[in-house]
Amino acid sequence: MKSHLALLLFAATLTTSRLALAQLAQGDQITDADIKRAVDRNAAAMIQLRHQIHQHPELANREFETSKLVAGQLRSLGLSVRTGIAHTGVVGILTGGRPGPVVAVRSELDALQVTEDSPYPFKSTVRTTVNGVAVGVAHACGHDIHIAAILGVARVLSEIRAQLPGTVIFIFQPAEEGPPPGEDGGAELMLKEGVFDKLKPAAVFGMHSFGTLDVGQIRYAIGPTTSALSDFRIEFHGKQAHAGYPEESIDPVVMAAEAVMELQTIRSRSLSPFDPGALSITMVHAGVRTNIIPDTATLEGTIRVFNEKVMEQVEQRMREIVESVASGAGGTVQVEFPDHLPPVISEPTLVRRMLPALERVVGRGNVMLWPAAMAADDFAYFSQVVPGFFFFLGTQKPGTTSGVNHAPNFQADDSAIPIGIRAMTSVLLEYLRTTPGH
Numbered sequence: 001m002k003s004h005l006a007l008l009l010f011a012a013t014l015t016t017s018r019l020a021l022a023q024l025a026q027g028d029q030i031t032d033a034d035i036k037r038a039v040d041r042n043a044a045a046m047i048q049l050r051h052q053i054h055q056h057p058e059l060a061n062r063e064f065e066t067s068k069l070v071a072g073q074l075r076s077l078g079l080s081v082r083t084g085i086a087h088t089g090v091v092g093i094l095t096g097g098r099p100g101p102v103v104a105v106r107s108e109l110d111a112l113q114v115t116e117d118s119p120y121p122f123k124s125t126v127r128t129t130v131n132g133v134a135v136g137v138a139h140a141c142g143h144d145i146h147i148a149a150i151l152g153v154a155r156v157l158s159e160i161r162a163q164l165p166g167t168v169i170f171i172f173q174p175a176e177e178g179p180p181p182g183e184d185g186g187a188e189l190m191l192k193e194g195v196f197d198k199l200k201p202a203a204v205f206g207m208h209s210f211g212t213l214d215v216g217q218i219r220y221a222i223g224p225t226t227s228a229l230s231d232f233r234i235e236f237h238g239k240q241a242h243a244g245y246p247e248e249s250i251d252p253v254v255m256a257a258e259a260v261m262e263l264q265t266i267r268s269r270s271l272s273p274f275d276p277g278a279l280s281i282t283m284v285h286a287g288v289r290t291n292i293i294p295d296t297a298t299l300e301g302t303i304r305v306f307n308e309k310v311m312e313q314v315e316q317r318m319r320e321i322v323e324s325v326a327s328g329a330g331g332t333v334q335v336e337f338p339d340h341l342p343p344v345i346s347e348p349t350l351v352r353r354m355l356p357a358l359e360r361v362v363g364r365g366n367v368m369l370w371p372a373a374m375a376a377d378d379f380a381y382f383s384q385v386v387p388g389f390f391f392f393l394g395t396q397k398p399g400t401t402s403g404v405n406h407a408p409n410f411q412a413d414d415s416a417i418p419i420g421i422r423a424m425t426s427v428l429l430e431y432l433r434t435t436p437g438h
Contacts, residue, residue, distance in 0.1 A: 029433075030160050032360050035425055038156045043418040046155075049073075050148035050417060051122040057111030057137045057144070059128065060175035061185045063088040066109050066147070070172045073151050077158040079170070086189035092170040093199065094157055100166025101435045103428055104201035104386075106187075106379060107143070107150035108176035114140040117408035140410045142209025142395055147172065149207075149393075149420030156425050166432040169201055176378055178339060187381040196385060202435065203350060205427055206379045206390045207420060211402045213394035215416045216362050218423060219370040220355075220391040222348045227278075227304040228311055229341040229376035234259065234322050238331040240295035250330045252297035253286045258329075259299060260284075262321045270317045277305040278374055279314065304374050306343050343372075344380040347387035354389055357430035361422045375405070389427070393420050 049069075058066050067088040074081045074092035082091045088109065115136025116124045126137040139145075154170050171190070179185030184192075213219060236256050241249035260281055271277055279301070286297035305311050319335050326333035358367045370392075379390055395412035396402040403409035 030163055030429070032426065035156060035422060035429075038159065039152065039418050039421045039425070042152055042155055043421075046148045046152040046417050046421065047414045049151065050144050050414065053144040053147055054120070054139050055122050055124060055126075057124050057126055057139050058109070059113065059130075059137060059180075060110040060177055061087045061179050061183055063109040063174050067172070067174070070109070070147065070151065074154060074170065077154055079154065079158065085193050085195055086174055086185055088174040089190050089195075090172040091195060092154060092172075094154065094161060094164070094168045094170065096164025096166050096168075096432070097162035098165040100164070100432050101202045102167045102169065102199055103431050104169040104171055104196075104204040104382070105150060105153065105424060105428060106171040106173055106204065106206045106382060107146040109147065109172055109174045110143060110177050111137050111139045112141055112177055112406060114138045114406065114408055114410075116140065118411050120411070138408075139412075140407065141177070141405045142211070142410070142412045143176070145209050145393075145395060145412045145416055145420065146207070148417050149424065152417065152421035153424045153428065156421065157428070164432065166435075167199070168428060168432075169199060171195065171382075173378075187378040191381055191385065201386055203347075203431055204379075204382045204386050204388045205354075205424065205431075206377075206382075206388070207393045207424060208377065208390065209395040209405065209412050209416070210392040211405045211407070211410045211412065212396055213392060214396050214398045215394050215413055216398070216419060217366045217368065217394035218358055218362055218391055219368045219394075220351060220358075220389075221346055221370060221372045222351050223345060224306040224343045224372045225346045225390045226344040226373050226375050226377045226380070227276075227306055228308060228343040228380075229339065230303040230311055230315060230337050231339040232299075232301055232303065232315075232318065233336045233338060234299040234318075235334045236297045236299075236322075236326055236331055237333065238293075238295055238297075238329070241293050243291045243293055246293060249293040251293050252295065252331060253293070255325050255329050255331055255333070256284065256286065256297040256299055259322050259325045262325060263318060266314055266317050266321075270313065271310065275305065275307060275310050276372075276374070277303070277310060277314065279303050279318075304376065306372055308342065341376045341378055342380045342384060344377050344388070344390050345383050346389050346391075347383075350387045350389050353434065354427050354430055357426040358391070358423055361426050362419065391423075393423065 116138035175185030238250035
C-alpha cells in the first residue's frame with residue numbers, strides 16, 4: 001500500500017494541531033469546542049487516509065498492509081504499539097498525564113468479498129480468488145471509515161495527553177467478518193492471546209457504520225444491540241444415478257428443496273412471536289452436470305436471534321426437520337453449526353452515562369434509540385469481558401441513497417469521518433472524566 005502522501009499530510013497537520021493545542025496544555029480542561037477545532041484541522045488527513053485504505057482492501061487475517069499502516073500511524077503519535085495479535089491485529093496504548101481509569105475502543109481492519117459498485121474515484125478494483133472463485137474485495141461495511149475515525153481519535157487525544165485523565169487502549173482488530181475456513185481470528189482470538197491480560201479496561205466502546213442512516217445521525221440500543229449468530233451447513237446424502245432413470249436414485253436435491261421450505265416454518269411455528277429471529281439459507285450446492293442426479297446436496301446459511309436459549313431451540317428444531325426429511329426420502333444428513341457469535345450487549349448504565357456526550361456532538365434529536373440490529377459483530381466478545389457500549393454512525397450522504405451494509409452499492413460518505421472522530425472522542429473523554437475514583 002502506497003502511504004507516502006497520507007503520511008506527509010498526516011505529519012503536516014499533526015504539527016499544526018500540536019502547536020494549537022499546546023496553548024491549552026496548562027490551561028483549563030479541554031472543551032467540546034476545542035475538540036471540534038482539533039477534529040476540523042485533522043479531518044482532511046483522515047479522509048485522505050480513508051481513501052488509501054478503501055483502494056487497498058484486504059480480507060480477514062490477510063490485512064498485512066493495513067496493519068502496517070495503522071501501526072505506523074500510532075507510532076508516529078508516540079503510542080506504545082503491539083502488533084501481530086490474532087495474526088494481524090494492532091494495539092496502541094495512550095497513557096494520559098493525569099490519573100484515571102483504563103478504557104478501550106475498537107476498530108476493524110478487514111474488508112469483504114464484494115465487487116464494489118460505487119461512483120467514488122477511490123473505489124476498490126481489487127480482485128482475488130476465494131475457494132477457486134474470482135471475487136472482488138471492498139470495504140462494503142465501512143471498516144475503512146472506522147479505521148480513519150479511530151486513528152483520528154488517537155490523534156486528538158494524543159495531542160492533549162498531558163490533560164488526559166487515564167489510559168486509552170486502541171484496538172485494531174482483524175477478521176471481524178469472520179476468519180477464513182479452518183482458521184481462528186477476530187476478537188475471540190485477540191482475547192485468547194491476552195489483549196487485556198496486562199492492562200484490562202473498565203469499559204470498551206465501539207461504533208459501526210450504518211449504510212442507510214444519514215451522516216449526522218447516531219442510533220443506539222440498550223442491552224442487546226446486535227444479534228447472536230450461528231452459521232450452519234446441512235449436507236444431504238443420497239444415491240447418484242442417471243437423470244433419465246430417477247427411480248434408481250435417492251435424490252438429495254429433492255431433500256434439500258423440501259428442507260428449504262420446511263425450515264421456514266421455524267420462525268412462524270416454533271418460536272414465540274415475541275422472540276425476534278431470522279433463519280436465512282444463503283447457499284445451495286448440488287450436482288456437476290445436467291444428466292446426473294448427484295449423491296450430495298448442501299445448504300448453508302445463518303441464524304440470527306437475541307437470546308442464546310432461543311438459538312438452542314432453533315438449532316434443535318433444524319436438526320429434527322432435516323433428519324425427518326432425509327429419513328423419509330431414504331437418505332441421510334449431516335448438520336454442522338461451525339461458527340457462533342454471542343449478541344453484543346450495550347450495558348444499560350454505561351449507555352445512559354454516554355448519551356449526553358453523543359448529543360453534544362450531533363444534537364439530541366439525532367441520537368436515536370432503535371431496536372437491536374439483526375446483524376452480528378464479534379465486538380460481543382469484548383463486551384462479555386468488560387461493560388461495553390456499541391453505537392451506529394450514519395454514513396449515508398443526506399439527499400442521496402446508499403445500499404445496505406455488505407451490498408455492492410454501499411456508499412459511506414467522507415463527511416462521516418469527522419463526526420465519528422468527535423463522537424468517539426467525546427464518549428471516551430466523558431467516561432474518563434466522570435468515572436468515580438479516578
